[in-house]
Amino acid sequence: MSQNLEKPVLNALSKDYDKERKLNALERIYLPEIFKGMWYTFKQMFQPKATMMYPEERWDPPAIFRGRPVLVKDNGRERCVACGLCARACPPLAISMQANEDAQDEKERFPDFFEINMLRCIYCGLCEEVCPEEAIVMSKDYDITFKTREDAVYGKDRLLIPKEDLTERLDYLRENKNKQFGKFWDFQEENNIHSVRNRDKRWETSLSLVEMLEAKREQEKTAN
Ligand code: SF4
Ligand code: SF4
Secondary structure, X not given: OOOOOOOOOOOOOOXXXXXXXXXXXXXXXXXXXXXXXXXXXXXXXXOOOOOOOOOOOOOOOOOOOOOOEEEEEEOOEEXXXXXXXXXXXXXXXXXXXXXEEOOOOOOOEEEEEEEEEOOOOOOOOHHHHXXXXXXXXXXXOOOOOOOOOHHHEEXXXXXXXXXXXXXXXXXXXXXXXXXXXXXXXXXXXXXXXXXHHHHOOOOOOXXXXXXXXXXXXXXXXXHO
């Protein structure tokens, strides 16, 4: 049906609007409505308070809360093995890192640097979801301020938090995150300090992964 633009649809401002309720004399002075509003406000003064006097009063969020992501420090060192999965999963590309290796160390891999740009982070928790080492978790920290853009890039110095301070979240993850994958994927703490060499007996070598690749390349060269 075509619209008649000459005669627009009836509205409250139109003189033709005949369904409008007529106000009585009391309603026309608005005072009863004003007192009704004031009475409602007065009643609310005796209701339990939902607000807090922040920052003097602070909210302690439950374990399900997703505050800023932090790195787990286990016995004085990071759990992270710099696999890069969190950086790959992070939607706004907030995470960057550089992996390094130490052949003498049982853990072998660690991040040379690990940074999260908190101006980019959207607190989605995907980094925590994908981490195979339970090395990055969402903390309870929601009190985040910076003065400059550079200040918003958190390095290992500000990211690393002892696991003892994250027990609530770690317990929550154990109970809820692993459920969907079953026992097989349960995070075993002792797995974090492992060596690829120790796990794969077939290699039977004391070389690091990088050294093995180099040795393989050398072998190929001599074979040709
Ligand atoms: S919480 Fe989300 S946005 Fe923030 S670092 Fe982790 S994956 Fe990236
Ligand atoms: S925090 Fe976890 S997912 Fe990210 S690089 Fe470290 S071990 Fe891998």
